[in-house]
Amino acid sequence: MVIDKIEVFVSCPGRNFVTVKVTTSDGTYGLGDATVNGREMAVVSYLEEHVVPCLIGRDAHAIEDIWQYLYKGVYWRKGPINMAAVASIDMALWDIKGKVAGLPVYQLLGGKSRNAVTLYAHANGKSIEQTLDNAAQHVNNGFKAIRLQSAVPGLKVTYGVLGDKKDYYEQQGNRPLPPEEDWSTPKYFAMIEELFIAARKRLGNDIHLLHDVHSRLTPIESAKLGKLLEPYNLMFLEDASMAENQENYKLIRHHTTTPLAIGETYNTIWDCKDLIQNQLIDFIRVAATHAGGITALRRITDFASIYNVKLAPHGAPDLSPVCMAAHMHLNIWAPNFGIQEFVGFGNDELKQLFKHDYKVVDGMAHVSEAPGLGIEFDEEAAKAFPYKRSYLPVCRLEDGTVWNW
Ligand code: GCO
Numbered sequence: 187m188v189i190d191k192i193e194v195f196v197s198c199p200g201r202n203f204v205t206v207k208v209t210t211s212d213g214t215y216g217l218g219d220a221t222v223n224g225r226e227m228a229v230v231s232y233l234e235e236h237v238v239p240c241l242i243g244r245d246a247h248a249i250e251d252i253w254q255y256l257y258k259g260v261y262w263r264k265g266p267i268n269m270a271a272v273a274s275i276d277m278a279l280w281d282i283k284g285k286v287a288g289l290p291v292y293q294l295l296g297g298k299s300r301n302a303v304t305l306y307a308h309a310n311g312k313s314i315e316q317t318l319d320n321a322a323q324h325v326n327n328g329f330k331a332i333r334l335q336s337a338v339p340g341l342k343v344t345y346g347v348l349g350d351k352k353d354y355y356e357q358q359g360n361r362p363l364p365p366e367e368d369w370s371t372p373k374y375f376a377m378i379e380e381l382f383i384a385a386r387k388r389l390g391n392d393i394h395l396l397h398d399v400h401s402r403l404t405p406i407e408s409a410k411l412g413k414l415l416e417p418y419n420l421m422f423l424e425d426a427s428m429a430e431n432q433e434n435y436k437l438i439r440h441h442t443t444t445p446l447a448i449g450e451t452y453n454t455i456w457d458c459k460d461l462i463q464n465q466l467i468d469f470i471r472v473a474a475t476h477a478g479g480i481t482a483l484r485r486i487t488d489f490a491s492i493y494n495v496k497l498a499p500h501g502a503p504d505l506s507p508v509c510m511a512a513h514m515h516l517n518i519w520a521p522n523f524g525i526q527e528f529v530g531f532g533n534d535e536l537k538q539l540f541k542h543d544y545k546v547v548d549g550m551a552h553v554s555e556a557p558g559l560g561i562e563f564d565e566e567a568a569k570a571f572p573y574k575r576s577y578l579p580v581c582r583l584e585d586g587t588v589w590n591w
């Protein structure tokens with residue numbers, strides 16, 4: 187059974203997705219996600235021009251060899267564009283292997299470690315009250331874990347808090363140039379503790395609370411934030427600071443017992459190695475699409491398990507439903523699974539294009555029993571939603587200095 191055809195589809199059902207379809211000589215096909223938010227066409231060209239021609243005619247079962255061929259074999263290792271291309275092929279080959287075996291992918295990884303996958307929902311708001319109204323709604327719907335983000339008073343825009351239904355910039359799918367946002371650390375500090383005081387009062391102590399800083403703080407400011415939030419018992423504080431220099435997290439760690447999470451932009455095990463082996467974080471937030479697929483996430487997860495670090499995959503809507511399906515199989519297998527971020531795929535266009543087979547009940551995902559990944563993509567329907575250039579915002583301090591996103 188050899189690889190016969192590889193097709194790359196770019197569609198915009200509300201936001202852009204790059205979907206890869208690998209078809210074998212016996213007609214079996216598998217799907218992969220290669221979406222790199224705001225840089226979609228770079229991956230398309232990398233795949234079509236440099237990856238696809240090398241794979242036609244290769245054994246579709248040789249997942250590990252193909253992974254190594256695309257990683258070690260190319261000289262230019264790592265990087266988001268390269269690794270998203272590797273990831274999409276890898277996911278599609280696992281999907282094919284599962285279909286051929288007649289087994290869901292989690293069975294090929296070693297079977298279930300739990301009954302269902304715990305999810306965390308997002309609650310955003312223009313005010314603390316609005317954020318907590320949204321959180322209370324998630325609790326009513328059965329969620330046991332919620333990420334809280336609230337607009338910072340005095341700033342023009344706060345990420346993810348746009349009001350109306352489009353509260354994710356990237357979901358708007360049509361931003362021909364990057365919008366800009368402002369940031370002020372003092373204004374943020376004036377709000378953030380209030381959010382968690384009010385959250386514990388309103389939601390009680392049984393709900394897991396999480397928060398994403400989007401890397402806006404320096405390490406010493408992150409250390410201060412971690413300490414400040416200790417009384418409110420967060421499940422984790424995400425992306426407090428950048429960790430291009432992984433030493434940054436030593437400083438944060440020495441000052442606070444608030445659990446730390448990072449990894450959504452990481453592309454390989456090397457990006458997380460020091461953080462994991464020095465036990466500077468508690469959750470690793472890699473995504474199958476951005477860190478090299480199921481093969482790579484399985485390796486990172488096993489490595490993390492020896493250091494008590496749990497898997498908590500990135501689950502923003504810029505990862506396609508194909509990636510989420512792959513995560514579900516990893517999550518139900520991983521002995522050291524933590525939690526899955528889950529914003530859902532609400533819009534109708536998107537539901538026309540992608541059909542997944544897992545079910546969400548009371549904030550838990552029940553994983554697909556269909557052979558392979560349990561995901562379908564309607565390439566005909568996708569034609570009605572062509573690519574639209576779109577960007578994430580750029581962040582600046584109030585004096586105009588470009589800041590971390
Ligand atoms: C998350 C992420 C998102 C990102 C988005 C960027 O934790 O869900 O930080 O909020 O901003 O994925 O593409």
Ligand code: MG
Pocket residue numbers: 398400424425450
């Ligand atoms: Mg994040």
